[in-house]
Amino acid sequence: MPELREERQEVGTCVELFAGGGGLALAVHATGFRPLLVNEYAKRACESLGANPPDPDEPEKRWPLVPGDVREVDYAEHVTEGVDVLAGGPPCQPFSLGGVHKGMEDERNMFPEMFRAIRELRPKAVICENVVGLLRPSFKPYFDYILNEMRLPFVERDKEATWEDHNEILEKLLANDTVEPSMRYIVKEMKVNAADYGVPQIRNRVVIVAFRADLGVNWSRFIPKDTHSEESMIRSMREGGEYWDRHSEVADDVKKRVIANLPDLDYEDPEVQERLKLKPWRTLRDAITGIDENEGKPLPYVTEEAVREKLEVGGIPDHIGWPGARMYTGHTPNVLDRPAKTVKAGVHGVPGGESVMQLDNVNFTNFGGGSGYRYMTVRETARVMTFPDRVVLAGPRGEKMRQLGNAVPVKLGAVFSGAVADALKSVGALKRPEKESD
Incomplete structure (x- = not known):
């Protein structure tokens, strides 16, 4: 994609959790964020990360991979400078339509580890991607709690408290607006279809973006707008449309069949x-x-x-x-x-x-x-x-397909990481590349 071909200009730092085969990590890196730590649990995905450098022009540089259980990661040991962006997609099986729907009761629910990372790293921004199953009515109360805990990550949940009890505390604090800006985040959730951003795939997801409140970021100015549409695709496939100019190799009978079935x-x-x-x-x-x-x-x-x-x-x-x-x-x-x-x-x-x-x-x-x-x-x-x-992904075919299925499309990740970078630059929270300097 063009944003991955252009000369990369470093603008800040990032930490990537639940990296999988590296889709979101590649996107955030291409936007200009230097990785300080990349964590992944699955053995084959770790092998993939180890085999593929972030930048093909610098093959000697590798991901700063810390493999293993994210619950055992000591951030103080591995991260010795400020973090601009924390990115990751906590395992989606607890909330996936294809899963067993245990949600917050599922031991694979890793959102609490995202909150711990926010507390310990205090990033300027957070990018989190997950399945739309989080929006199902049965999970909606817990999803609202996820957003509240991301808004107030430093208000830790008592070990004996249920998430419902903790959510009541968070909602009261938010309503009273008594927590100082440096200790809370402004959070926005967005339901997106990757196809609307140029990804050749129908992939409905929830993207959560958060900014530390003391930065004064006006995220509404930078929320990515759709760039592609089904309607334009249909028009491009009519007789004489540009789609067939790109695919002149397609036989006439195939083309006629496609055109005949267009809505x-x-x-x-x-x-x-x-x-x-x-x-x-x-x-x-x-x-x-x-x-x-x-x-x-x-x-x-x-x-x-x-x-x-x-x-x-x-x-x-x-x-x-x-x-x-x-x-x-x-x-x-x-x-x-x-x-x-x-x-x-x-x-x-x-x-x-x-x-x-x-x-x-x-x-x-x-x-x-x-x-x-x-x-x-x-x-x-x-x-x-x-x-x-x-x-090139590691492992047998099934493991490679698993890594891809668990990944964030690189192009979708680049759209949102680029928008987050622009938002942070707008308030002077990131260094500007030399070509953008005054």
Whole structure:
């Protein structure tokens, strides 16, 4: 993507928790924040972080990785200077629609560790990403408590108190406005769809951004606005549209089928008119052909032989065929001319076809399943997550897909980390790159 290709200018420091394969860490680093500490628990994800430097131009520099249980991290030992941004996505399984829905009772709920990190590091800003399951009615009270504890992280919960009891204390303090600004945070939560920011994937998430209140940041000026829309994508796919200029390789019969299935647009609707001013959503076909920093670098075609023999295609790491894809009710494949479905980790069983792709060639045999579709390669999935092709994940196929499913799309992370950087610069809380100096 352009923001990862440009010369990087350091503007501040960051700490990354629950780093996974490094999606959000890559985004925050590319924005200009130097990592002071990166924590991850999963063995394979730690191997991925260790194998991929933050900056390809400085391969000798590695992530300052502190592996292991975040509950055992001693921040004073590893972080010896001020932290500008704390970023991370606490494990989402407790709140995921695909999980067992234990929420705050689940031992994997790591939000308390985010609050501990805020207390001990006192960052100027916090970026937290999680699943929209947090907004379900059953979890909404606890989500409100999460926001309140992030607003007042230094008011520690008594070990004997329930979260409901602690929330009452927090709400009274917030209502009375008696806590000094340096000891509280201004918090904003936003429901976002990654596709609206140029990610070739439908991925609905909650992004929480917090700023230390004494900084006086006016976040409303910097909240990222949608840059892409479904309406513009539909228009671009009409006969003679720009989408087909980009994909001139598509056979006429395929193009006609796609056009015939396009929904109608009400061009008189003011909301539709506004959405048409945005760029088109990116599709799975766009990702495979190459977008942003991969523009002009199409992934080579995966043949039936490659699928049958599990062969690497074109010498590209992780672009390996895989047999046995299946399609049935509740397990339908991605289509090429839409953003991909949400990439999932698949921890709780077989996902709903998110790793399967419908092909233009209806006779394609995938060996062990049916015809006309196949499993996506890890590299294709990484492109859907907007990871640079240079990032090669560790472990067998299942572990690589798990890392991608748990990650934050790099492009989505860059949108929000860039906005946070701009907000902090606006109040003089970050150093400005030399090219921006007066």
